[in-house]
Amino acid sequence: xxxxxxxxxxxxxxxxxxxxxxxxxxxxAIQVESLPYILEGKDVVAEAKTGSGKTAAFGxxxxxxxDVKKFRVQSLILTPTRELADQVARELxxxxxxxxxxxxxxxxxxxAFGPQLGSLRHGAHIVVGTPGRILKxxxxxTLSLENLQTLVLDEADRMLDMGFIEEIEKVLEYxxxxxxxxxxxxxxxxxxxxxxxxxxxxxxxxxxxxQEVANKVxxxxxxxxxDEKIQTLVNILSTFKPQNAIVFSNTxxxxxxxxxxxxxxxxxxxxxHGDLEQYDRNDVLVQFTNGSARVLVATDVAARGLDIKExxxxxxxxxxxxxxxxxxxxxxxxxxxxxGLAFTLYSPWEAEKVDxxxxxxxxxxxxDTLKTTNxxxxxxxxxTLVIEGGKKDKLRAGDLLGALTGDAGLAGSSIxxxxxxxxxxxxxxxxxxxxxxxxxxxxxxxxxxxxTVWIL
Ligand code: ADP
Ligand code: MG
Numbered sequence: 403x404x405x406x407x408x409x410x411x412x413x414x415x416x417x418x419x420x421x422x423x424x425x426x427x428x429x430x431a432i433q434v435e436s437l438p439y440i441l442e443g444k445d446v447v448a449e450a451k452t453g454s455g456k457t458a459a460f461g462x463x464x465x466x467x468x469d470v471k472k473f474r475v476q477s478l479i480l481t482p483t484r485e486l487a488d489q490v491a492r493e494l495x496x497x498x499x500x501x502x503x504x505x506x507x508x509x510x511x512x513x514a515f516g517p518q519l520g521s522l523r524h525g526a527h528i529v530v531g532t533p534g535r536i537l538k539x540x541x542x543x544t545l546s547l548e549n550l551q552t553l554v555l556d557e558a559d560r561m562l563d564m565g566f567i568e569e570i571e572k573v574l575e576y577x578x579x580x581x582x583x584x585x586x587x588x589x590x591x592x593x594x595x596x597x598x599x600x601x602x603x604x605x606x607x608x609x610x611x612x613q614e615v616a617n618k619v620x621x622x623x624x625x626x627x628x629d630e631k632i633q634t635l636v637n638i639l640s641t642f643k644p645q646n647a648i649v650f651s652n653t654x655x656x657x658x659x660x661x662x663x664x665x666x667x668x669x670x671x672x673x674x675h676g677d678l679e680q681y682d683r684n685d686v687l688v689q690f691t692n693g694s695a696r697v698l699v700a701t702d703v704a705a706r707g708l709d710i711k712e713x714x715x716x717x718x719x720x721x722x723x724x725x726x727x728x729x730x731x732x733x734x735x736x737x738x739x740x741x742g743l744a745f746t747l748y749s750p751w752e753a754e755k756v757d758x759x760x761x762x763x764x765x766x767x768x769x770d771t772l773k774t775t776n777x778x779x780x781x782x783x784x785x786t787l788v789i790e791g792g793k794k795d796k797l798r799a800g801d802l803l804g805a806l807t808g809d810a811g812l813a814g815s816s817i818x819x820x821x822x823x824x825x826x827x828x829x830x831x832x833x834x835x836x837x838x839x840x841x842x843x844x845x846x847x848x849x850x851x852x853x854t855v856w857i858l
Contacts, residue, residue, distance in 0.1 A: 411437055413466060420500035421462075430455035431610040433462075440584060441466060445602040447585040447594070450610045452733035456586045457493045460554045463584070465498055467551055468527055473505075474549035478577070479530040480570065482560040483703065484510040484680065485687070490556060491530045504528070509545070511535040512680050519544055533561065533569035540576045552582040559587040559594055559726070564703065567597075574601055588733060589726040619732050619742045621764040623756060626747050630769070632663050635717060637772035638745050639669060639697070639780060644714035646690070649699045650731050652720040660719060661699040668779040671697035674704045684823070685788075685858060692819035692830035694786040694858070702727060710734065718746040721755060728759070784818045784830035787840055790854035792825045801849050802829055810842035828858070 406428040408418045429437065432450035439446050440463035450456055464477040479494075481487045491508045498504040509518050509531035515538075522544050529536070529545065539545035553574075555561065561570065583602045587594050590609065598605050626634045635649065649664075651657045654675040661673035672695045674686045683704065689695040691710055699719075716735045722728040728746070735742025748756050760766070791797050799820040806812045806829065818830030831839045836857055844855040 406434055408462075412441055413462070414500070416500040417462070417466060417497075420497070421458075423499075424496055426458065430458075432456055432608070433459045435608045435610060436606075437462060439606045439608075440582075443467070443582050445583045445585075445605040446608060447587075447598040447602060447605045448608040448610075449587050449590040449594075450608075452588050452730060454610065456556070457490055458497060460552075460556070460584050460586060461490075461494045461497045464528060464552050464554065465494065465500075465504070467582075468504065470501055470504055470527065472549065473525045473527065475526055475529050475545065475547060476549055477528045477552045477554065478536065478547060478550055478573075479528070479554040479556055480533050480536065480561065480566075480573065481530065481556045482532065482564050482566065484508075484512055484532060485683070486557060487530045487532060494528060494530070506530065509535050509539060533566045533573060537569050537573050540573060547577045550577050550581055552584065553577055554584045554586070555597075556586050557588065558585045558597065559589045559591060562591075562593050562597065570597075570601075588730050591726060619735055619744050621732065621744045621746070621759075623746045623748065623759065623764060623766045624769045624772075625750055625753060625756075625766075626769050628749055631719060631747055632660070632667075633774075634747060634769050634772065635660070635719060636664070636667050636669065636778070637769070637774055638715075638717060640775040640778035641773045642715065642743055644696075644743065646693070646696045646713060647698075647715035647717060648710070648713060648731075648734060649697060649717045649719050650722070651699060651701060652723065654701055656719070657699045657701055661697075664697060664699070668781075669697055670695055670780055670782050671699055673699045675701040676703050678704075688821050688828045689786050689858060692786060692821065692828065693784045694782050694830055696780045696782050702730070713742070715743040715745070718744075721746060721748040721752050725758060781833075783832065785833050785836040786858040787829045787831055787836065787843065788856050788858050789827040789829065789843065789848070790825070790856075791848070791851070792823045792827050794824055795849075795851065795853075797822055797827055797849065802827060805843060805846065805848045806831075806839060809846045810839055812839055812842075 408421050432448060432454045436446050436448050436459050468476055479490055481490055487508045487510050491506050494506050505526045506528045507521050507526035509529055511532050511534045585598055651660055654677050657673040657675045661671040664671035672686045674683055690698045713735045716732050732744035802820055806817055807814050812835055816832035816835045821828045840855055840857050
């Protein structure tokens, strides 16, 4: 039997069928190595690079162990950010489709407390959330972990970086001693080992990173003066012409500045960082993932854990503060076996710090080998329409597609990704049709109802 097949695991046939329907034909390396232990109920501490399928590794474990008839919180998944919690919940809901009525709830800071109380009263099998907000619910007794079987810490390294250790420890005081604890991380600093030792029992330790990262990302370094950085960035983009790119900056202010300067150079860029309101962050992420913006300028926290498929390039506009951060950042490109490009700019006085990156494979080049192309632009193929209606209006992707191709008369090929959220939906429309699409949608009806529609 192929040991990469999900059917080689003790999973129900419904689970395996649904995984196949999701396009998960074979297990990823981390899934092959961790799932047998996870399904046995063992504690596992796993390190694997971003994009390696960690969510499904713990998700399949958590969902197989679930007793659907018992309507109590049986699993709790802690994540560092709201975006990541949403993303984990979305993936879990996909994997949970093998059975009916599995309730997965997200509880994150930054969202209103009241509605969360309502959702909790309705009950849930699995809760995904950020440590602070989970703790708040536990201390107010609005969330009970009495029936908890599995606790997952996703992106544990990041949660430690963000100073969540106290919250995590307090959350653990509410959890039963008899439980399975799974710890997932993209890097493995000493703190993770300590955390594992203090909250896990006989944990099986799994690492897959070294086999995966090897030579799939071409890594180039350039020494440049600060005032030449923007031009170097533009030259990198015009020389390598990536489909899309994330540019990492170490500060929020700089992220905004870089995006503004790129825009002046006719490169369509958006900035994302922790100072943006949640809905603004969402707008930016949607635009980047659906191809309405080709360059995202981000700080680490804002971009962490996001699963952006088919990312062509990562640029470290500043030298990352640590090699771990570097690994995280470049792990976003070269996903699913595709080759990726990673660039790092550093200042002459950082030359010594860069020494640790010299490993024979990474390329250190002169910035003047990059081409300056006159008239180079990076314009997106799509523009995003926002529809002031979403899941709560029972809107589905098919309804929007129907309204656009039917009444509005657009060709299916001019419509890109559709994202439906609770109160809003986003549709990527080929640039030249966007005005027409906006007018027709705003003047017509979707599912028999009128909605406000605007261009983002
Ligand atoms: P990580 O948490 O390790 O950064 P994710 O769990 O977000 O990575 O997974 C990255 C992507 O790979 C997701 O889009 C997920 O749906 C997909 N994926 C996960 N497992 C498989 C699999 N066995 N086969 C194909 N795609 C998978
Ligand atoms: Mg993950």
